[in-house]
Amino acid sequence: MGETPDTEGRQLAVEARDRVRFEEEALQLADQVYRVARRLVHSKEEAEDLMQETYARAFRSWRSYTPGTNLRAWLLRILTNLNIDRGRRQQRAPDTTHLEESDYFLYNRIQGDASESLDEERVLERLSQDDIVDALAAVPHDFRDVIVLVDIGDFSYQEAAQILDIPVGTVMSRLHRGRRILKRHLAEATVGDGD
Amino acid sequence: MATFDPCAWCEEILQPYLDRHLTERERAEAQSHIDQCGYCAKRYRFESGLRQFVRQAAIEEMDPALKERLAALRTPLL
Numbered sequence: 673m674g675e676t677p678d679t680e681g682r683q684l685a686v687e688a689r690d691r692v693r694f695e696e697e698a699l700q701l702a703d704q705v706y707r708v709a710r711r712l713v714h715s716k717e718e719a720e721d722l723m724q725e726t727y728a729r730a731f732r733s734w735r736s737y738t739p740g741t742n743l744r745a746w747l748l749r750i751l752t753n754l755n756i757d758r759g760r761r762q763q764r765a766p767d768t769t770h771l772e773e774s775d776y777f778l779y780n781r782i783q784g785d786a787s788e789s790l791d792e793e794r795v796l797e798r799l800s801q802d803d804i805v806d807a808l809a810a811v812p813h814d815f816r817d818v819i820v821l822v823d824i825g826d827f828s829y830q831e832a833a834q835i836l837d838i839p840v841g842t843v844m845s846r847l848h849r850g851r852r853i854l855k856r857h858l859a860e861a862t863v864g865d866g867d
Numbered sequence: 868m869a870t871f872d873p874c875a876w877c878e879e880i881l882q883p884y885l886d887r888h889l890t891e892r893e894r895a896e897a898q899s900h901i902d903q904c905g906y907c908a909k910r911y912r913f914e915s916g917l918r919q920f921v922r923q924a925a926i927e928e929m930d931p932a933l934k935e936r937l938a939a940l941r942t943p944l945l
Contacts, residue, residue, distance in 0.1 A: 688944070695941045702937055706929035720933050727937045779913045796916050804924035822886070823918060824925050829888060848882055854921070 694734045698727065701744050708748060708825040712755055712817060714809055722758075726751040745827065749835045752817065778855035798862045807857035815850030818843055873900050877907040885915055 702723070709726075710719040729750050730737075737746050808816065821832040822843075829847075833840045877900050883889050884897050901908045 691942060692944070699934070699938055699941075702934055703929050706933070707926055710927050710929075711925050716927075716930075720930070723929075723933060724936060724940070727940050731940055731942060778917070779910055796913070796920050799920065801924040804921050808921070808925055820925075823922055829886070844883075844888075847886075851882065855917075 690739075691734055694737065694739075695731060697743055698730055698734075698747060701747060702727070704744060704825075705747050705751065708820055709751055711808060711820040711824055712752070712813075722751060722755055725754050729754070742831065744825075745831050745835055748821070748825065748827075749837075752835055778859045781859045799858060803858060803861040807854055807861055810857050811850055811853050815846050815853060818846040819850045819854065822847060874904065874907055877901065877904070878910075881911065881914055884911070885918060 705726070706719065706723055709722050710716070713719050713722060726747060730747055737743065808819070811819065817836060818832055821827045821835060822829070825832075827835065829840050829843045833843045836843070877897060880889060880893060880897055884894065889897065901911055
């Protein structure tokens with residue numbers, strides 16, 4: 673007698689220790705997770721709600737996380753799933769017009785609009801922070817999710833594919849098209865309001 | 868056979884180049900073309916500057932109050 677409660681007690685202590693460690697590690701990543709979350713949705717309030725739902729779910733299902741794997745990617749997988757579940761499906765379908773433009777489109781357009789030849793730095797000076805944020809927000813979500821994960825979250829194509837549960841080839845094509853859409857919006861913001 | 872246009876090829880691999888998703892050989896070929904071609908060099912610099920600019924502009928830090936709310940979601944210690 674006495675042995676069973678002892679073993680049980682030890683197991684509970686080990687589990688509590690692992691759980692506390694998991695929670696601390698997840699909280700340390702919150703700043704980085706938030707930067708991505710903030711650009712996946714349109715408002716600060718939505719991003720904060722999403723963060724709270726994500727962390728509540730993560731803390732509940734911490735046992736399904738495999739220690740040693742990428743915790744930031746694990747958290748963002750929960751977050752992107754919650755975001756998709758939140759019924760953003762009513763958003764408009766991806767805009768597929770004007771995708772024949774080349775990658776050099778924005779540069780050529782800004783350059784072509786200027787009276788004198790601009791160097792690259794001067795071209796970028798024509799863009800404000802608000803231009804960038806608005807242009808990114810206007811990219812349809814399927815494309816924006818990938819841009820945000822890769823360019824702001826610093827995830828590899830493979831990690832982005834796992835987070836969004838889509839093939840790597842789809843990540844690459846969405847990234848490519850998404851960046852062109854982004855540049856088209858930026859071109860409209862900078863030179864389109866001239867006349 | 869169609870004539871090989873190094874600038875068109877350079878534009879095609881611009882994104883994977885900037886994402887560092889090229890093979891070593893492709894990367895070296897791109898680099899040697901960029902080193903010789905002012906047109907592509909200028910556009911690569913622009914694209915890489917733009918990407919940096921988007922990254923900086925898009926970053927918004929978390930409200931410290933949110934961090935406290937997240938910390939409060941932890942399982943209470945007995």
